[in-house]
Amino acid sequence: MLGVIADDFTGASDIASFLVENGLSAVQMNEIPQQPLNSKADAIVISLKSRSNPVNEAIEQSLSAYKWLKENGCSQFYFKYCSTFDSTPKGNIGPVTDALLDELGEDFTVISPALPVNGRTIFNGYLFVGEQLLSESGMKNHPITPMTDANLMRLMDAQAKGKTGLVTYADVIRGAARVKERFAELKAQGYRYAVVDAADNSQLEALAEAVADFKLVTGGSGLGAYMAARLSGGKKGTNAFTPRKGKTVVLSGSCSVMTNKQVEKYRKNAPHFQLSVEQAMNNPNYVEELYQWVIANLDAPLAPMVFATVPPDALKAIQNEFGVDKASHAIEHTFAQLALKLKRYGVTNFITAGGETSSIVVQWLGFAGFHIGKQIAPGVPWLKAVEEEIFLALKSGNFGQEDFFEYAQGMFV
Ligand SMILES: Nc1ncnc2c1ncn2[C@@H]1O[C@H](COP(=O)(O)OP(=O)(O)OP(=O)(O)O)[C@@H](O)[C@H]1O
Numbered sequence: 001m002l003g004v005i006a007d008d009f010t011g012a013s014d015i016a017s018f019l020v021e022n023g024l025s026a027v028q029m030n031e032i033p034q035q036p037l038n039s040k041a042d043a044i045v046i047s048l049k050s051r052s053n054p055v056n057e058a059i060e061q062s063l064s065a066y067k068w069l070k071e072n073g074c075s076q077f078y079f080k081y082c083s084t085f086d087s088t089p090k091g092n093i094g095p096v097t098d099a100l101l102d103e104l105g106e107d108f109t110v111i112s113p114a115l116p117v118n119g120r121t122i123f124n125g126y127l128f129v130g131e132q133l134l135s136e137s138g139m140k141n142h143p144i145t146p147m148t149d150a151n152l153m154r155l156m157d158a159q160a161k162g163k164t165g166l167v168t169y170a171d172v173i174r175g176a177a178r179v180k181e182r183f184a185e186l187k188a189q190g191y192r193y194a195v196v197d198a199a200d201n202s203q204l205e206a207l208a209e210a211v212a213d214f215k216l217v218t219g220g221s222g223l224g225a226y227m228a229a230r231l232s233g234g235k236k237g238t239n240a241f242t243p244r245k246g247k248t249v250v251l252s253g254s255c256s257v258m259t260n261k262q263v264e265k266y267r268k269n270a271p272h273f274q275l276s277v278e279q280a281m282n283n284p285n286y287v288e289e290l291y292q293w294v295i296a297n298l299d300a301p302l303a304p305m306v307f308a309t310v311p312p313d314a315l316k317a318i319q320n321e322f323g324v325d326k327a328s329h330a331i332e333h334t335f336a337q338l339a340l341k342l343k344r345y346g347v348t349n350f351i352t353a354g355g356e357t358s359s360i361v362v363q364w365l366g367f368a369g370f371h372i373g374k375q376i377a378p379g380v381p382w383l384k385a386v387e388e389e390i391f392l393a394l395k396s397g398n399f400g401q402e403d404f405f406e407y408a409q410g411m412f413v
């Protein structure tokens with residue numbers, strides 16, 4: 001059984017949906033379960049909210065997740081992080097990878113954030129978003145993890161205890177056997193991690209074969225998808241559910257380029273309310289005001305949207321005025337409290353944008369885990385809470401097409 005440790009909740013549903021699409025049965029657990037697993041699955045995905053936490057917390061959470069997965073029958077482990085890396089030189093990917101390698105008694109793994117279907121490719125160890133280097137893409141303005149370097153070897157070397165080598169495109173296109181040879185060479189030269197170029201899916205397919213015996217693999221959902229395809233023998237998932245019509249709300253806390261476009265498009269046709277950071281910080285009645293506004297608009301043809309999403313300049317101004325951490329904390333908690341009140345009111349369908357935002361909303365709503373439903377866009381499935389008829393779409397910041405919010409609601413039956 002494959003055990004996946006995901007550093008945020010949208011990332012967890014991203015990889016879970018690719019595993020399911022590629023023929024594995026998967027359960028997504030929110031946080032580390034208190035009980036043993038009570039259902040059968042080919043893969044278990046644990047969602048953490050550890051991407052931007054202090055390093056020690058991220059390590060502790062990840063190791064606890066690993067232990068639970070191991071105790072529940074997993075023998076191969078996948079550390080899932082963002083396809084745009086989302087981890088500055090002070091980030092957690094290196095330290096968590098080191099802690100997992102040590103725990104497993106291993107001394108080598110791969111670093112593979114590539115997700116070509118969503119435009120994340122790697123060439124000469126540089127990560128691209130579409131046609132742009134990561135550091136020239138909208139990710140340079142990320143509110144919490146601004147990515148100002150696209151070189152994955154440098155990013156890893158700044159964070160982790162070992163050295164990072166490269167398996168180039170020229171080697172990967174020669175196939176899995178050549179990739180394995182390169183791994184052996186890099187190991188012999190004292191490297192602990194290998195970035196592997198992937199300009200399209202065929203390199204991920206070769207890489208999946210080359211890491212088939214690794215106890216720990218790290219990366220985005222692209223490599224996970226090809227590992228799943230190998231494990232399932234090329235089956236395709238067919239039994240993903242479709243969400244039911246019900247009271248729906250859209251909560252957008254991402255400031256990514258794509259979410260800005262999606263919010264811009266959606267607000268033209270749907271009731272919308274722009275969250276004020278100042279009010280979120282200072283007005284004790286603010287959540288109640290937002291709640292009243294949402295319930296007054298629940299019967300509109302398109303679900304009401306509350307959004308904190310702003311373009312880069314406005315974001316900078318807000319962060320300068322209130323501080324990065326204080327602003328994001330206030331927004332995240334406002335969304336979480338609002339979501340909880342709405343669930344108690346009877347809202348059954350939640351569409352949330354942003355990894356941190358989605359993670360805190362799901363934590364507050366208190367679900368133990370999710371079943372994986374139909375994909376709205378690559379990497380964004382509908383989810384159904386295990387315990388209740390509640391449906392959620394947790395959208396990673398940069399995922400989904402421009403009409404995502406409307407399209408997701410069009411899937412209700
Ligand atoms: N107007 C705003 N001012 C300041 N901070 C904001 C504002 N809007 C959102 N934020 C904060 O920015 C952060 C956005 O992170 P989040 O992970 O939710 O989105 P994302 O990074 O685009 O998504 P992903 O992690 O899936 O790529 C959150 O902490 C959110 O509270």
Ligand SMILES: O=C(O)[C@@H](O)C(=O)CO
Nearest residue numbers: 010011014082083355396
């Ligand atoms: O890999 C991605 O891009 C996403 O699943 C993600 O992690 C966003 O938070």
